[in-house]
Amino acid sequence: MRSNIIILGVLAAFFFLSAAAYTLWHMAAYDGRVEWAGTLGLALTGIMSVFIAFYLVLTRRSQHGEMPADRLDADIDDGDPDEGHFSPWSWWPISLAAAFALMFLSIAGPTFLIPIGAGLFVIVMVGWVYEHYRGNFSR
Numbered sequence: 001m002r003s004n005i006i007i008l009g010v011l012a013a014f015f016f017l018s019a020a021a022y023t024l025w026h027m028a029a030y031d032g033r034v035e036w037a038g039t040l041g042l043a044l045t046g047i048m049s050v051f052i053a054f055y056l057v058l059t060r061r062s063q064h065g066e067m068p069a070d071r072l073d074a075d076i077d078d079g080d081p082d083e084g085h086f087s088p089w090s091w092w093p094i095s096l097a098a099a100f101a102l103m104f105l106s107i108a109g110p111t112f113l114i115p116i117g118a119g120l121f122v123i124v125m126v127g128w129v130y131e132h133y134r135g136n137f138s139r
Helices: 002-029 036-062 092-108 113-129
Strands: none
Touching: 002 036, 092 113
């Protein structure tokens, strides 16, 4: 995490310097006018880097120690937490994508399909939530 903080600090400095250079270059080339889109885009990207680095500093401080990725003596298993239970055989995510595709496609075309897509969305979400409560994979 320490290396990420350093990288984001370097990126923030780069974007702030780029914003200043871009502004001065544009002012020199176009009779003192400032091109606000590029200047603000580069400056806001630098601010975003500062925000993320600040969040990582606070996170590192709250963990009271080094992350396994920052230690040279750490094993791969030290930074490998349990991520939860996922079912690789599940067809519900594909059905959910199809319901969303139907709803968003119907926005551009036949709008009568929006309620059908919304109904399919509700059915698919209930099926996905309760897939481990029935059938061969019930607990």
